[in-house]
Amino acid sequence: MNYKNIQSLLSTSQNKLSRWISYFGLGIGVLLLLCSMQMFVNIKHLLKENNPRKNGFDFISITKVITNENMGKDNSFKEDEIIDLKAQPTIEDVAPLIANQYRVKGSAGNIIPFSTDLFLESINNDFIDSVPPAFRWHEGQTDIPIIFSSDFLELYNVFAPSQDLPQLSDKTISSINIVIECYGPQGLQKFRGNVVGLTERINSILVPKSFMDWSNKYFSGVTSVNPSRVFIKTRDANNPDLLTYVQQKNYHLNKDKTKFGRIKKLLQSIISGLGLFGVLVILLALMLFSFYLQLMIAKSKDNLQLLLTLGYSPNWLSKTMASTWIPVYIGVVLVSILLVFVLQFAFVHFLFAEQGDLSYSLHWTVLLVALLLLFLSIYSNYRMVKKELYKIG
Amino acid sequence: MQINLKEIVPSYFERNSVTNSEIWGKTISFDEGSHIHIVAPSGSGKTSLIHFIYGLRKDYSGTLSYDDKNIANFSLDLFSSFRQTSISIVFQDMRLFADQNVRQNIEIKRQLAPYHPPEKIEEMANRLGIGNKLARITNSCSYGEKQRIAIIRSLMQPFKFLLLDEPFSNLDDNNRAKAMELIAEECAARKASMIFVDLKELDFFAGQRILRL
Numbered sequence: 001m002n003y004k005n006i007q008s009l010l011s012t013s014q015n016k017l018s019r020w021i022s023y024f025g026l027g028i029g030v031l032l033l034l035c036s037m038q039m040f041v042n043i044k045h046l047l048k049e050n051n052p053r054k055n056g057f058d059f060i061s062i063t064k065v066i067t068n069e070n071m072g073k074d075n076s077f078k079e080d081e082i083i084d085l086k087a088q089p090t091i092e093d094v095a096p097l098i099a100n101q102y103r104v105k106g107s108a109g110n111i112i113p114f115s116t117d118l119f120l121e122s123i124n125n126d127f128i129d130s131v132p133p134a135f136r137w138h139e140g141q142t143d144i145p146i147i148f149s150s151d152f153l154e155l156y157n158v159f160a161p162s163q164d165l166p167q168l169s170d171k172t173i174s175s176i177n178i179v180i181e182c183y184g185p186q187g188l189q190k191f192r193g194n195v196v197g198l199t200e201r202i203n204s205i206l207v208p209k210s211f212m213d214w215s216n217k218y219f220s221g222v223t224s225v226n227p228s229r230v231f232i233k234t235r236d237a238n239n240p241d242l243l244t245y246v247q248q249k250n251y252h253l254n255k256d257k258t259k260f261g262r263i264k265k266l267l268q269s270i271i272s273g274l275g276l277f278g279v280l281v282i283l284l285a286l287m288l289f290s291f292y293l294q295l296m297i298a299k300s301k302d303n304l305q306l307l308l309t310l311g312y313s314p315n316w317l318s319k320t321m322a323s324t325w326i327p328v329y330i331g332v333v334l335v336s337i338l339l340v341f342v343l344q345f346a347f348v349h350f351l352f353a354e355q356g357d358l359s360y361s362l363h364w365t366v367l368l369v370a371l372l373l374l375f376l377s378i379y380s381n382y383r384m385v386k387k388e389l390y391k392i393g
Numbered sequence: 394m395q396i397n398l399k400e401i402v403p404s405y406f407e408r409n410s411v412t413n414s415e416i417w418g419k420t421i422s423f424d425e426g427s428h429i430h431i432v433a434p435s436g437s438g439k440t441s442l443i444h445f446i447y448g449l450r451k452d453y454s455g456t457l458s459y460d461d462k463n464i465a466n467f468s469l470d471l472f473s474s475f476r477q478t479s480i481s482i483v484f485q486d487m488r489l490f491a492d493q494n495v496r497q498n499i500e501i502k503r504q505l506a507p508y509h510p511p512e513k514i515e516e517m518a519n520r521l522g523i524g525n526k527l528a529r530i531t532n533s534c535s536y537g538e539k540q541r542i543a544i545i546r547s548l549m550q551p552f553k554f555l556l557l558d559e560p561f562s563n564l565d566d567n568n569r570a571k572a573m574e575l576i577a578e579e580c581a582a583r584k585a586s587m588i589f590v591d592l593k594e595l596d597f598f599a600g601q602r603i604l605r606l
Binding site for chain 1: 475
């Protein structure tokens, strides 16, 4: 048994236009969907490297919003508020930034004639982007390792020339000995500060937690300090639940840290929209083709009915009829893949060739979706023909 | 294979109007290898009975089964497998593809479950006097020719039962005899049964099982 024998019994030549429109529509839909999928992957890849994430997490600082009403009041985070933050499903972990509770003064000794009041803070090492091995302190040690904010260094370098101070590079700052003077009821104690690393993430002057705990107790007698800001670790800083929670609690979120995430989100939303449009076009094309099939079956109803009466099984007929269009569907999907490949090639070659971090080839998920679409189209035709044949059988 | 009819009555018949029938409302079995001649006047449900047995219509009460399988529960695919290998039919209204030529009409059945080689089509057509009509479009054939095409088509497949619904109504005595001879040969070769319905008794079935509908 083969299709050739029964082909002349079916009115396949009817409605050629709607058949060709449906092929064209399917091609456009598949192209849109595959293209947007590939762009989605490209954007994810491109923005990954600029995103200040660690192991797939966002680290963001939260403070309480200072308003005219709460100015001068205690705006630190209480223990129950930190517990509540930790309990949020969108927040993986919380770490308070503990500040010094005594006066600190810093100077660069005789090399750079510069002296200023300072503040020091400490945080769990897990929240620091890179922790150098030297970043540790034990009681009795006069050297304090410091992790300095890159932003602060930048600020210093901006105003240094006008103050006749030398500008400092990332490397030279680590060779400067900073004299740290701590004042307490027992009087003044001097330490030697060494910058052992820079941080992009935390705008502060960080010292080891062991030093902060000891010094707060030693110089001001305070054993537990409520932090004014906390850092949260989250999988997605753009999660609407998180943003709603933060807003409800009247906390201030460092939005700048999620800049890339937001750009990515925006671009991916646009591309998702495009992909969704592609899916819609595919559905419309498949529907149009199913109308064509329905019409063909309706016009060939008498012949099909007789074939079924003679003993042709609806299962065989639907399989055979649906498989007739397999080469056409393969052709449509292959042309779409080829076009997406050309677009990807042009995108990488003309826009991102120098960066060299985007692949010319298509992502495997794109090819997988193309295969799935092919299967879906053939299967939907098979189901439709079978349903119609059972109706007339 | 056995075809069993248990108290079958067409749903459009009054039950008390079929008391004289030897088939309607009775329990009756048709065994493989035996020939059954069913005789009845017009309007007594001959074609309905053939269609019920072939599974084309279900507007009856009672149970109709192939062996012990009630055909009311058959899927279209299961009917197809029976129609390919176990039950063949000659319809009263022939049911041919009008736009196809004679050979194509026969070949489409032969290819479904080939019992004979393609050359057999020519041989049978010659025997029934339509050998020179094989390339002709069926629509242009006479009723008698169409009836012979339908008969040859029904003989192209393997079967255990051959259902014949007034298959000679448009044939003269000479062609009728030739056709009956061919059908009888083919049934014998397959050790198959024929269920033959007609308006009046045929000589061929003299001394055999004749039922009145």
